[in-house]
Amino acid sequence: MVGRNGFPLTLEKQPARGARGVVCSNHPLASAAGAEVLLAGGNAVDAAIATLFALTVVEPMMVGLTGGGVCHIRMADGAHEVLDGLSAAPAAATPDMYRPIPGSPPEERETEGKRNAVGALAVAVPAALRGWAHALARHGTWPLADVMEPAIRLAARGFRVTPYLSDCIADAAADLARDADLAARFLPGGDRLPAGAKLVQGAYAETLRAVAQEGPDLLHGGALGRLMAEHLARQDGIVTVEDLARVRTLERAPIRGTYRGFDVFGPPPPASAGVHVAQMLNVLEAMDVAGLGFGTTEALHLVAEVLKMAFADRAVATADPDFVRVPVAMLTSKDYAERRRALLDMKRARSWEADPTLAESNCTTHVTVADAAGNIVATTQTINAMFGARIAIPGTGLICNNYMHNFDPRPGLALSVAPGKRVYTSMAPTIVLQDGAPRFALGLPGGLRIFPSAFQALLNLIDHAMPLQAALEAPRIWTMGNALELEPAIPDTVAGALAAMGHTIKRVKTIGGGINGIAFEPDGSMTGAACWRADGSVAALGGGLARAGVRFSTEPNTTGQSTA
Numbered sequence: 001m002v003g004r005n006g007f008p009l010t011l012e013k014q015p016a017r018g019a020r021g022v023v024c025s026n027h028p029l030a031s032a033a034g035a036e037v038l039l040a041g042g043n044a045v046d047a048a049i050a051t052l053f054a055l056t057v058v059e060p061m062m063v064g065l066t067g068g069g070v071c072h073i074r075m076a077d078g079a080h081e082v083l084d085g086l087s088a089a090p091a092a093a094t095p096d097m098y099r100p101i102p103g104s105p106p107e108e109r110e111t112e113g114k115r116n117a118v119g120a121l122a123v124a125v126p127a128a129l130r131g132w133a134h135a136l137a138r139h140g141t142w143p144l145a146d147v148m149e150p151a152i153r154l155a156a157r158g159f160r161v162t163p164y165l166s167d168c169i170a171d172a173a174a175d176l177a178r179d180a181d182l183a184a185r186f187l188p189g190g191d192r193l194p195a196g197a198k199l200v201q202g203a204y205a206e207t208l209r210a211v212a213q214e215g216p217d218l219l220h221g222g223a224l225g226r227l228m229a230e231h232l233a234r235q236d237g238i239v240t241v242e243d244l245a246r247v248r249t250l251e252r253a254p255i256r257g258t259y260r261g262f263d264v265f266g267p268p269p270p271a272s273a274g275v276h277v278a279q280m281l282n283v284l285e286a287m288d289v290a291g292l293g294f295g296t297t298e299a300l301h302l303v304a305e306v307l308k309m310a311f312a313d314r315a316v317a318t319a320d321p322d323f324v325r326v327p328v329a330m331l332t333s334k335d336y337a338e339r340r341r342a343l344l345d346m347k348r349a350r351s352w353e354a355d356p357t358l359a360e361s362n363c364t365t366h367v368t369v370a371d372a373a374g375n376i377v378a379t380t381q382t383i384n385a386m387f388g389a390r391i392a393i394p395g396t397g398l399i400c401n402n403y404m405h406n407f408d409p410r411p412g413l414a415l416s417v418a419p420g421k422r423v424y425t426s427m428a429p430t431i432v433l434q435d436g437a438p439r440f441a442l443g444l445p446g447g448l449r450i451f452p453s454a455f456q457a458l459l460n461l462i463d464h465a466m467p468l469q470a471a472l473e474a475p476r477i478w479t480m481g482n483a484l485e486l487e488p489a490i491p492d493t494v495a496g497a498l499a500a501m502g503h504t505i506k507r508v509k510t511i512g513g514g515i516n517g518i519a520f521e522p523d524g525s526m527t528g529a530a531c532w533r534a535d536g537s538v539a540a541l542g543g544g545l546a547r548a549g550v551r552f553s554t555e556p557n558t559t560g561q562s563t564a
Helices: 028-039 044-058 128-139 144-157 163-176 180-186 202-214 223-233 241-245 273-285 297-317 334-341 447-462 468-473 492-500
Strands: 016-018 021-025 068-074 080-085 250-252 255-259 262-266 364-371 376-382 430-434 437-443 483-486 504-507 516-520 526-530 537-541
Touching: 016 021, 021 028, 021 044, 021 516, 021 526, 028 044, 028 144, 028 364, 028 537, 044 128, 044 144, 044 202, 044 364, 044 376, 068 128, 068 262, 068 430, 068 437, 080 128, 128 144, 128 376, 144 202, 163 180, 202 223, 223 241, 255 273, 262 273, 262 447, 273 297, 273 334, 273 447, 297 447, 297 492, 364 437, 364 516, 376 430, 376 437, 430 447, 437 447, 447 468, 468 516, 468 526, 483 492, 492 504, 526 537
Parallel strands: 016 537, 483 504
Antiparallel strands: 016 526, 021 364, 021 537, 068 080, 068 376, 080 250, 255 262, 262 430, 364 376, 430 437, 437 516, 516 526
């Protein structure tokens, strides 16, 4: 297809439309698990949690029971809630527990021995399982054991490895080989599992069965938690059984922003998305974004500048609100946007610093689900880096997170390590309304590139009036103020013009991860879409039950005419 200004958009996938519900995830078997639950009468929350459990089997490099995440729920009655199931630093954590490498870029968070990224000391207190069970108990209609059934089946019977999973194994092979459990599972005979190979995870199936029977307390203070804590302690980890037992899911109100007649809801701190997407939209609201056209030099320069502005403010102002004063009202106000907008230079790239009045991974997964009753779930979950800390708990199938890498290893900053502090995140499960009715729900994986990618998708939908599939697949840019990353589809002529404006250009294969989402149509149907950057797949439900009162007649035929 062609964009509004003639920019060519080549779509690699097709959307799916249905009236009875839509499930979008980054693996076809996980989407099928969610659809199975919807077809059997479960609601969107039941289906979303079933999808997440299935993803722990088929996307083991991205998500697991030992991870964490954010779940944004809008129920049919209009109530919004964000369930914070983010991991936290263990009680024994200290601000100086890692040694930063002098001179390394702060955003890379590099430390001596990579101890905040690989190994037991990189493991934060997991909260995903507790969060999923909390969401189900609060808003679902099915018991935990029932929504876990598809995942247990996939783990026990196995599934075919996708090229994407095989490539991820290859990328992490050096670290995976050092862990006997992970090496046996993903590097049989020393080689990565090839695409098409069948992966059976019997030990993990048994773990899932035990959780289904005993509930989340099995990990959070029970026998499974003890196994985890003891294994980590033998490798100098500091997560304890007491840490696991203290895990609680927090219920938070979403951040609400407005943009050209749309209400945009996103997760609040310690997630960055709600605050800074609202901030960036406020800055752009007074500008003719549509008139600039999609993919033009001027449009991409403007997006790059507001991204740099948002990241400058984020570095000092967005963290766990129990530890840092986060000036949400100020950052999301129209007045603050006007002040920041005045600093934009539409002809030259500039460096940005945090406003002086402020106080001090690429490997995630996302699920978007809606049901026919009007319930919506957008949830982003992760074990942080690809294969997390790259260690497993022997005999359980569990892969540990490396969420401690999200903290700044330098003491004395808003994002520094502190005991009990929740990790900050760029997760952006977003729900958009217009005139009080849902219009879009979306999200994606991608580390620091998550909320900037979601922001660009919103501009594509609202300003550039793209269909959902095009809005999600369209090329992206990203910057924090250093290099301006461009995906391959951005033309060289535009890249050259941006360089002439003072941007340092860096070409990359992808920015962020595979985004998926749902558009809600005026006729009551829903369209789901997933982009080319991951194994994203959509299941949309049509059809339905028979019309009331209709039944097949079993009376004898007395007319002499055929009933065939």
